[in-house]
Amino acid sequence: AQSVTQLDSHVSVSEGTPVLLRCNYSSSYSPSLFWYVQHPNKGLQLLLKYTSAATLVKGINGFEAEFKKSETSFHLTKPSAHMSDAAEYFCVVSARGSQGNLIFGKGTKLSVKP
């Protein structure tokens, strides 16, 4: 069975400090992995995706994520947080199974303090 776990429901950082949002997945198959961002009262936007090419994936707005098969992780990072990064972030695994092959994490709300 496939699953995805976002380890923190809420992360708070100061502006200019690094961001780490953690995601672990479980999949019997080689998965595709995605991070989506949702700003308040907006739809979800793709940040980045991993589809079995390079394990370090760079996305928009300075975010990146590294696929680590040995740790079954796909953590999202950014070297320096900006106020505009405050949003909710969802980790998604695409693998065979139900729900149209997509499993969403429960989300991590990122707060950025000035």
Next chain:
Amino acid sequence: GAGVSQSPSNKVTEKGKDVELRCDPISGHTALYWYRQSLGQGLEFLIYFQGNSAPDKSGLPSDRFSAERTGGSVSTLTIQRTQQEDSAVYLCATREGNTGELFFGEGSRLTVL
């Protein structure tokens, strides 16, 4: 169209009324998903279409909820006899084939008084 379009963007209705929510997918996208997002909650899967058929409708909360898709394009989500607990943002997303990224609409915010 250029993106996934959902209508209405906001709907306020009285308890017991029926509502229809519409999703216009990106042209050519065969897979279409409906999700529900309640205040402060993550995404709740409702139903998935591949073309006009729904291989997985396991997330529909009750028989008051139904969805259809016609012509492999527009989808409507219908909620009959709405209840206050149906209040949420209903999100539609589409993708080309069965892989690749999802493209989301901005959602339909439903408020049941």
